[in-house]
Amino acid sequence: MTWLITGGAGYIGAHVVRAMTEAGERAVVYDDLSTGIAERIPAGVPLVVGSTLDGERVARTLAEHAVTGVIHLAAKKQVGESVELPLHYYRENVEGLRVLLEAVTDAGVTSFVFSSSAAVYGMPDVELVTEETPCVPMSPYGETKLAGEWLVRATGRATGLSTASLRYFNVAGAATPELADVGVFNLVPMVFERLTEKAPPRIFGDDYPTPDGTCVRDYIHVVDLAEAHVAAAHALQTSPGHDLTLNIGRGEGVSVREMIDRVNAVTGYDRPPTVSPRRPGDPARVVASADRITTHLGWKARHDVQDMIASAWEGWVRLHPGAARV
DSSP states (O other): OEEEEETTTSHHHHHHHHHHHHTTOEEEEEEOOSSOOGGGSOTTOOEEEOOTTOHHHHHHHHHHTTOOEEEEOOOOOOHHHHHHOHHHHIIIIIIHHHHHHHHHHHHTOOEEEEEEEGGGSOSOOSSSBOTTSOOOOOSHHHHHHHHHHHHHHHHHHHHOOEEEEEEEOEEEOOSSGGGSOOOOOSHHHHHHHHHHTTOOOEEEOSOSSSTTSSOEEEEEEHHHHHHHHHHHHHHHHHSTTOEEEEEESOSOEEEHHHHHHHHHHHHTOOOOOEEEOOOTTOOSEEOBOOHHHHHHHOOOOOOOHHHHHHHHHHHHHHHOGGGSOO
């Protein structure tokens, strides 16, 4: 098969491209390069620069490369920005997906893997989040991901397209320093940035109903996440008719304070955090149950939090050489 990977020049997308090619699959990247980096794409993998809103370009790409499966990662993904620009997020994430699915079904593509998010759950008041936990997203970003799942599932049922929606939890780490996340939107790079600036890391709220009062999250190594995409793609390829919705996490909660302590230990810094007031909308605990993906795909995360921090730090130091402790 040939897989079109939208957003394949991004942080997660580049890891998925790498994993798919290492698994022997042919890949084509489709990316508008608004946040993606072309140099992340392996040699020999074609890159088509374009938007998923450009239906004609998508259709032409599917035909020219004889695409038989799609992994759709291209999306806007900043929660705060989505609150300020909801129309932009709905246009890019929902309308872009609709245009893509129309081209996919017209082209006779048989398999479709959709990049969703734990943001669809909102603030679940449960110990472990299962795929049956009610979805009550708290941001336009989360809403667009849930709407995307509905659209993917409805299209599959109407056309016979085999589909999988993968709900990511908190992604960190890197396969190599060159593929590290260059954004500063998640906890690990945010802590790196503060340490590099000789400033204390920030904790937003330490009065949550958790063991140490700080928020608890489930972290997943980007390499494990990429391998979950490979497993989903192979399942759709070998067993047509699938309609899967799967959590991608480790089932292990780590608090913000624990993560900061671990980052300090890995980086060689010893900078205690400061505590600021809670941020609106931050749930106390969001930890995945990953039982379903293990049952259906035989996938299980292999990397721990130490691996995530260490590999992410290598990438950070590559981009910020002055950050390294000597």
